[in-house]
Structure formats: C-alpha cells, structure tokens
Amino acid sequence: MDHKRAPLNRFLWVLGTIVVVLYALVPVAWLVSLSLKPADELSNGKFLPRSPTLDNYTGAKGVFNDPQFPSALRNSVGIALIATVLAVTLAMFAAYAIVRLDFPGKQFVLGGALAIAMFPPVSIIGPLFNMWRSLRLFDTWPGLIIPYMTFTLPLAIWTLSAFFREIPWDLDKAARVDGATPFQAFRRIIAPLAAPGVFTSAILVFIFAWNDFLFATSLTSTNRARTVPAAIAFFTGSSQFDFPAGQIAAGSVVVTIPIILMVLVFQRRIVAGLTSGAVKG
Amino acid sequence: MTTTAPPQAASDLARRPRARDAGTRAHISDRARAERRLGWMLCAPAVAVMLLVTAYPIVYAIWLSLQKYDLRFPADRRFIGLRNYGAVLSNSIFWQDLYATLVITVLSVAVELLLGFALAYVMHRAIFGRGLVRASLLVPYGIITVVAAFAWRFAFDPTTGFVNGLLNTDTSWFTKPWSAFTVIITTEVWKTTPFMSLLLLAGFTLVPDDLVRAARVDGATGWKRLTKVIIPLMKPAILVALLFRTLDAFRIFDSVYVQTRGAQNTETMSILGYNTLISRLNLGLGSAVSVIIFGLVILIAFLFVKGFGADLSQQRGER
Numbered sequence: 001m002d003h004k005r006a007p008l009n010r011f012l013w014v015l016g017t018i019v020v021v022l023y024a025l026v027p028v029a030w031l032v033s034l035s036l037k038p039a040d041e042l043s044n045g046k047f048l049p050r051s052p053t054l055d056n057y058t059g060a061k062g063v064f065n066d067p068q069f070p071s072a073l074r075n076s077v078g079i080a081l082i083a084t085v086l087a088v089t090l091a092m093f094a095a096y097a098i099v100r101l102d103f104p105g106k107q108f109v110l111g112g113a114l115a116i117a118m119f120p121p122v123s124i125i126g127p128l129f130n131m132w133r134s135l136r137l138f139d140t141w142p143g144l145i146i147p148y149m150t151f152t153l154p155l156a157i158w159t160l161s162a163f164f165r166e167i168p169w170d171l172d173k174a175a176r177v178d179g180a181t182p183f184q185a186f187r188r189i190i191a192p193l194a195a196p197g198v199f200t201s202a203i204l205v206f207i208f209a210w211n212d213f214l215f216a217t218s219l220t221s222t223n224r225a226r227t228v229p230a231a232i233a234f235f236t237g238s239s240q241f242d243f244p245a246g247q248i249a250a251g252s253v254v255v256t257i258p259i260i261l262m263v264l265v266f267q268r269r270i271v272a273g274l275t276s277g278a279v280k281g
Numbered sequence: 282m283t284t285t286a287p288p289q290a291a292s293d294l295a296r297r298p299r300a301r302d303a304g305t306r307a308h309i310s311d312r313a314r315a316e317r318r319l320g321w322m323l324c325a326p327a328v329a330v331m332l333l334v335t336a337y338p339i340v341y342a343i344w345l346s347l348q349k350y351d352l353r354f355p356a357d358r359r360f361i362g363l364r365n366y367g368a369v370l371s372n373s374i375f376w377q378d379l380y381a382t383l384v385i386t387v388l389s390v391a392v393e394l395l396l397g398f399a400l401a402y403v404m405h406r407a408i409f410g411r412g413l414v415r416a417s418l419l420v421p422y423g424i425i426t427v428v429a430a431f432a433w434r435f436a437f438d439p440t441t442g443f444v445n446g447l448l449n450t451d452t453s454w455f456t457k458p459w460s461a462f463t464v465i466i467t468t469e470v471w472k473t474t475p476f477m478s479l480l481l482l483a484g485f486t487l488v489p490d491d492l493v494r495a496a497r498v499d500g501a502t503g504w505k506r507l508t509k510v511i512i513p514l515m516k517p518a519i520l521v522a523l524l525f526r527t528l529d530a531f532r533i534f535d536s537v538y539v540q541t542r543g544a545q546n547t548e549t550m551s552i553l554g555y556n557t558l559i560s561r562l563n564l565g566l567g568s569a570v571s572v573i574i575f576g577l578v579i580l581i582a583f584l585f586v587k588g589f590g591a592d593l594s595q596q597r598g599e600r
Contacts, residue, residue: 016403017410024417027432027471028424030443034435043440090330093323102313103320109328116331117525120532120578122551123571126345126558127338150334153327182319211425213535214551218559229427233539245441252428263419267412270419274476275483 035249056250071223072231080209083148091156099164113154152205163197200273345568352562365569386530389469397477418475430539484518
C-alpha cells in the first residue's frame with residue numbers, strides 16, 4: 001500500500017510537510033526579525049531586517065534595561081515553577097488514589113476536575129480580586145500561584161491517571177504481599193516508575209502557568225508579582241505615539257525561546273501527555 | 282465508570298486465601314477501611330484546593346451579583362436582588378459582546394476543525410519528518426497567547442507589518458469590525474489548531490487500518506472512506522475536541538485585549554467582565570456578568586453532552 005506511492009503523491013506529501021512547518025514557524029520568525037530591526041526600519045514593511053541589531057535587547061531602551069521586564073521574567077519563572085511543583089504533587093496523590101484505591105467519592109473527584117477544566121476563569125476574577133485584597137494576597141506570588149495551581153490540577157490529574165494506568169501494578173501487589181503498606185508501596189515502587197508521567201504533566205502545567213494573562217493582569221499591579229505576559233502587554237513607549245514594537249518583539253522572543261527548547265526536547269512526552277486524557281483513558 | 286481496576290483488586294484481596302491467618306474477615310475489612318481512608322487522604326488536598334478556589338468564589342460571585350457594590354463608592358453597598366442582571370441583560374453592549382464572542386467562537390472553531398483534521402492527517406500519514414511536523418506544531422501550542430497576539434498584530438499593522446505588502450493592499454485592519462475579527466480569528470486559529478490536530482491525531486489512531494483497507498477493497502472512494510468509515514469511528518474524539526475548544530474560544534480574552542482592546546465591536550464577554558470588574562471596579566455589576574458567563578459555559582457543555590452525545594467519560598480518563 002503506502003510504499004508504492006507515485007512520485008507525484010510523494011511530492012505532495014513533502015509539500016504538505018513543508019507547508020505545516022512554515023505555518024508554525026513564520027510568525028515566530030517574524031517576531032525574531034522584528035526584534036532585530038533598528039528603529040528606523042520598523043515601519044518599512046519588510047519581513048527581514050536590513051541591518052540587524054541587538055538594540056532592542058541590550059540597548060539603552062532594550063528589554064533587559066527596562067524597569068519592568070527583568071523582574072517580570074523573575075516573577076514568571078518563580079511563579080510558574082512553584083505552581084507546577086504544587087499542582088503536580090497534589091495531582092500525583094489524587095491520581096494514585098483514583099487509579100489504585102477503592103473508595104467512595106472517586107466519581108466526585110473526577111467530575112469536579114472535569115468541571116474545573118471547563119470553568120471560565122473570568123467568572124472568579126472579581127471575587128478573587130476582592131478576597132486577595134482582604135487576605136493581602138493581591139499583587140503577591142501566592143496570589144497567582146494559587147489560581148494557577150487550581151486551574152492546572154484537572155489537567156495534571158488526568159494526565160497522571162492515564163500514565164499511572166500503564167504502570168505494571170503487579171510490582172505494587174508483590175510489594176504489598178511482602179508486607180509493605182499501601183503508602184510504602186506508593187513511595188518505594190510506584191513513584192520511581194511514575195516519574196516520566198509526572199515529568200510530562202509538569203511540562204503541561206508549566207506551559208499553562210507561563211501563558212496566563214487574565215489572572216496576571218487582574219491580580220497584580222506592580223513589579224512585585226507581575227509576570228511576563230502582563231508586562232509585555234503593558235509595555236509603553238516614551239510617548240503615546242511611540243509604540244515600542246521593537247522592544248515588545250524582543251521581550252516576546254526572550255520568553256518564547258524556553259518554550260521552543262522545551263517542545264524540541266520533550267515533543268514526544270508533550271504529545272503523549274496532551275492526547276492521553278483524550279482517547280486512551 | 283465502566284471498569285474498575287481498583288474494585289477488582291479489592292475483591293482479589295478478599296478472595297485470596299491466606300495461609301498465615303485463616304479467619305481474616307475482620308482483618309480484610311480493616312484493610313478495606315484503611316484503603317478507603319488513604320484514598321480520601323490522598324484526594325483531599327487537591328479537592329480542597331479546587332473547591333476553595335473555584336466553588337467558593339463562584340458562590341461569592343453570585344452573592345456579590347445581588348448587591349449594588351462599586352469599590353469606588355463602598356459606602357453605597359446594599360442588597361438589590363436581581364437588578365444587576367436586569368441592568369446587564371437590558372444593555373445593548375452585553376448583546377453586542379455576546380454576538381462578537383459567538384462570531385469568534387463559531388468561526389475559529391469551525392476553521393480549526395477543518396484545518397486540524399488536515400494537519401492530523403498529514404501527521405498520521407507523513408512519510409518523512411513526522412517528528413519535525415510534530416515539533417513545529419507544538420510551537421504555536423506552547424507560545425504565550427499574548428506573544429502570538431502581538432506577532433499577528435504587528436504582521437497586520439499597516440506601518441510595521443508585512444501582510445499588506447504581501448497581499449498588495451493598504452487595508453488598515455484594526456479600524457473596521459470585519460477586518461479586526463479576521464485578525465483575531467487568524468490568531469486564535471494559528472495558536473490553537475495544533476492542539477486540535479493532536480487530539481484528532483489521537484482519534485485517527487482509533488481507526489483500525491484493516492477496516493479502511495477493507496472499505497477500499499470493497500470499492501469505496503477516498504471520500505466515502507473518510508465520511509463513512511473514518512469520521513464515524515472518530516466521532517467521540519471529534520466531539521470532545523470540539524467541546525473543549527468551543528469552551529476555550531468562548532472565554533477568549535488575551536488576543537482581543539492585545540489586538541483591539543474591544544474596539545470596533547470586537548469586545549468579548551471576558552473583556553466585558555474584566556472591564557467592569559477590574560477597570561471600573563464595579564464588583565456588583567461585574568459579578569452579574571461573571572455569573573452569566575458561567576451560566577453560558579454550563580449551557581454550552583450541556584448542549585454538547587445532551588445534544589451531540591459527547592462522551593466525557595473518555596475525557597475523564599476512565600475506561
């Protein structure tokens with residue numbers, strides 16, 4: 001069947017592949033090229049810069065000398081990492097219980113997670129805004145970590161449950177027969193086997209937290225906790241008419257590089273994670 | 282839930298003869314009770330967090346939505362029943378925003394489905410560079426939405442952009458509703474089609490090759506094989522992907538905020554909620570908007586599950 005494709009057919013497939021790659025990468029290449037343009041080339045309407053420069057990165061008005069961007073970068077990395085660790089830890093416990101243990105209320109946990117996956121975040125920004133002001137969580141790291149952790153728990157619970165189902169549980173049973181308590185079996189036998197799934201869900205959770213804009217703009221107001229997406233959206237030029245396209249592009253490139261590295265290195269895991277909840281179960 | 286690895290395991294335990302300790306009924310039920318307690322303990326933190334950060338605030342939002350409560354005039358706070366809902370629903374801006382949100386949702390999800398299907402097919406059948414295709418598709422998935430929105434905004438912008446040069450026009454895209462919608466939908470489609478195509482790719486793997494080959498032997502054309510064999514088998518995967526993408530598109534916020542801030546009638550429901558709550562600090566009225574959005578999301582999910590029979594137990598990861 002497939003191995004005797006006609007040359008024309010083959011050519012069309014190659015073409016299709018090239019189109020897909022271009023589709024995905026042209027906007028990114030455009031940002032890179034925009035970020036390398038000197039100020040006087042910004043509005044020449046050309047795709048590529050004629051005399052590329054790093055001014056938008058390290059120049060006097062570059063993102064790394066901006067009053068906001070470096071601290072936003074720090075906030076983003078810290079908040080996303082902490083939220084990831086917390087969400088994955090809690091989800092790991094829950095997923096283990098769901099896959100392995102028999103207890104009433106399992107449906108409630110799964111149903112609740114599903115409901116939250118569909119929950120519109122904009123519905124709770126008002127209450128959270130008000131609650132965070134009185135709890136002094138407004139404009140702090142925990143103020144963002146808590147919602148990120150919550151909204152990524154469902155994703156983490158599904159992904160982990162799917163991975164946990166693939167684990168050879170006989171080992172766990174053997175350990176239990178040998179006298180290990182369920183908790184010991186979890187810690188000594190299952191946790192190491194589950195590491196790849198844990199890692200995959202951590203990547204997905206991190207991408208979510210790194211991406212969020214709505215909570216970041218609603219629940220922060222200063223450099224203390226403002227993350228990169230909010231900082232980029234609020235970049236302002238020296239005057240209303242001087243829109244800092246070059247700096248925005250440079251900031252965008254800086255925060256896109258880690259994501260691109262991550263998808264290149266972990267593409268198999270990410271795909272497995274994204275599709276595991278969907279059909280495999 | 283259809284099967285049940287865990288109960289099976291439990292009954293295994295119950296049935297297993299134990300040499301060491303013959304009359305073990307009490308022991309077994311102790312063990313079952315311990316298992317049950319451990320299950321609750323392990324789920325408790327996750328459940329507590331989810332309830333505290335979503336269920337409690339939504340109840341609080343309902344409570345706020347029944348009050349006149351403007352943070353700029355906090356002394357004026359009082360209970361006013363359903364009047365905030367009356368004010369929102371009788372305002373033409375609300376209906377305009379609902380319309381804009383539906384336009385963006387329906388058009389982008391429709392394009393994403395077609396394009397996502399094509400991409401999934403390319404990935405499924407690609408002879409070379411499958412890894413390359415997959416890795417490049419993950420770039421739009423992983424990129425920050427705000428960044429994607431800026432990339433497309435700059436691309437379409439008449440002064441910085443290259444799109445006008447490419448299309449040989451001088452359209453100023455962000456000054457008219459339909460062209461502004463085009464840019465927003467393009468951004469949304471570019472960013473989220475890869476996710477859709479990965480879900481659909483997983484659906485493709487559900488279609489047994491033998492069945493497609495048998496249909497071909499029976500003389501079914503490519504189109505017939507697609508519509509009569511492949512799509513029906515993939516229907517569950519398609520519906521779940523559609524449901525999730527529809528709900529996701531319905532709460533669109535980032536790209537509209539970055540590209541138009543709601544100008545040219547592109548304001549969406551989420552932008553309306555954000556503006557009322559955070560920019561105008563009107564917690565009462567804003568909460569009414571929030572609760573309405575919440576209700577609409579439930580309605581959409583209900584329509585998918587009851588109307589199209591989307592089977593979410595699959596998505597829940599149960600077998």
